[in-house]
Amino acid sequence: MDTPSLARLLSPEGWALLNALPPYDEKQAMALATRLRADGVDPELAAAALTQSRLRAKARAKLGDFADGMLFTPDGLEQATRLVVAALHARRYLAAGVTKVADLTSGIGADALAFAGVGLQVLATDVDEVTAAAATVNLRHFPEAEVRHTDGLTLDLAAEGVDGVYADPARRTRGGRRVFDPAAYAPPLDAVWALRTQVPALGIKVGPGIPHQGLPDDAETQWVSVDGDVVEAGLWFGPLAPDGPGRSALVLAAVPDGAGGSRTATRVLRTGPGDELVPDVGAVGGYLYEPDGAVIRAGLVAHAAAELGGRLLDRTIAYVTTDQPAPAPADGAPPVATGYRVLDVMGFSLKRLKAYLRERGVGRVTIKKRGTAVTPEQLRSQLSLRGDAEATLVLTRIDGAQHVLVVEPLAG
Template sequence: MERAELASLLTPDGMALLDELAGQDTAGDIVATVTRLRKAGHDPDLVAAALTQSRLRARARVKFGEFAERMLFTQAGLEQATRIRAAAMHAGRYLASNLSRVADLGCGIGGDAMAMAAMQIAVTAVEADEVTAAIATHNLAPFASAHVVRGRAEDTDLSDVDAVFFDPARRTSGHAETTRITDPADYSPHLDTVFEVARRMPTGIKLGPGFDRDLIPDDMEAQWVSVDGSVVELMLWSGSLARDGITRAALVLSDDGSPELTAAADSADEPVRDLGAVLYEPDGAVIRARLIGDLARQLEAGPISEGIAYLTSDAHTATPFATAFRVVERLPLDEKVLRRWVKGNDIGTLEIKKRGVDIDPAAFRKRLNPRGTASATLVLTRVAGRHTALVVERV
């Protein structure tokens, strides 16, 4: 989004047009919608900007729910923004630590700052980009305890706050068509700055879930967060925000609650065991946190093969930290054998999961040619070191 586009949206006409589009399906015939709005006398540039915001708001519902209906976004800002449930978890930790004045350095569109302000935390939201800072100002306008400052995180005076939140930019600069930055050395602000602040003040640092574990400081708590089955972030916590005796955590957020698996360090693995009646697929947060061994001991289970993150046991134990499957049949991982099995069992809908084998599930499914009426799930993996296909059913 360019400065002129945002300026047009922030006018009474722009806000009115956004409200009008909120009650309409703009995903249909775009040409007809544009024509209708122009005939109604709306400026073409304003129409284009409003339609873009309408589409971004629709996408943002996944992260922000009903709050998305009054927010403004850039494409890049939305892609890096924290989901509202995770942001509430972040804010709750500051509140529980009695930290009431927080600087959100690199606030983006203001998602985390909104959650903090909603909990009556006085938050100073700092953003270097002019357009993004203006959007954050709009999004934070309903909250008296929040204010936005345009500036660089590195230059921010922290003497008036008692804690800091960082969400370093992990995408190339710009508001649309940005790409993910893969080298942490290119994050903004630089990680040296982030970790220096974290050594002297209570700090929360939001990073991508695939962040290099070797770069995690030994004295910080590392918490991987999964939302509805997808690992969305790694949070590092320092000072009073870090919990005593915990350096590894896997938090699983879903409609059923927010259970968490924690440990003082990476957990030791259980020995490989024979394939049992039940197969467990640990949540990605558990895998990232390297707490599979602790989960295995909870389930009285063990890995099906060395280095494979599937667990097995003889009996099912319910857990929020893994998806459980009943093992129906064990087959060799041989394309001809599996094609015959698919045809012989009249399989038409075939889910393929894989771990530890070099196979493209989509291409492999196509070669198996499922055309029947039944459905099935195949797990392609290694069992006791041997390539194997498991026919499974969700428990």
């Protein structure tokens, strides 16, 4: 979205058109565009409105009903924090006693919305004019939130009365390619975390693939997953890390609320300096557990194994095995791992596996893998599957040798 398109949408005619459009349907988009032109709507305005309608529909997965009243840029939506996670960010600042947060890279304002929503004053900045304008629209209902088109690193934080800082540096190039080197973030990660000398309550959202090497030793680094999808990591400094430095995994999952709906359950697994565990390694038991992705990224597989009462199949592979089913988490918290019952174990042999599946009439397989170079798509094509039965195969390494585990998911 460019500046002229945004200006058109913010005109009374444009805003009315955008909010009068039916729910976005890709299959009907061309017909709707044709109808709008036939009704005399300016083609450029119609295109801008339909683009926003499409972005709003896509944004609902992250922002729920809030998306229906917001404006987006494609890049801003891509980087926007999910609302359920942004709300937890806001609670950190609130619990730390922060009163005014500077969101130095606000994007379209998802985190700023959450900050303002819990009563914090917000100063949101973005270097892109169109993005800052979209954030201004998105924060229009919060008089305590101010948006500026500027470089957040140039702010005089003390003069602005800021006692909390948040940043979400851009991690993609203009061409859309992911950036993994923190020094290549925009702004560079070093420049942002240096601000903790001015404002101790500093939080930084980073990509979940950030390496452990080089992480600041005075931060809590937390990896976050939502319904099994690892969505971010965060660096939290000073009063925003009340349990002190270390690594943690925050697992969020939708669970039934008992009234026909659902609620978001949370679970945190963490380790501090000196709390490292050496995992047991042993033979395959009756059950297999795959730790949540946030647990794996945080390097807490050994801690998950201890909680599950299990051992690893291999010291370098994130599969845990137990002899008995692991107890259910207390208080309705989400599990730290997905469980399976082990039905069979065999050394990897394509011929033997094909015969095994053929004898059981297996026509559909789910293939999971860790520690093997086998490509699931290629293996599936080689299995010549026929039949009505289904199976779940786990390809992994045991005692240095490739194996196949035939498993079935545990209920719940």
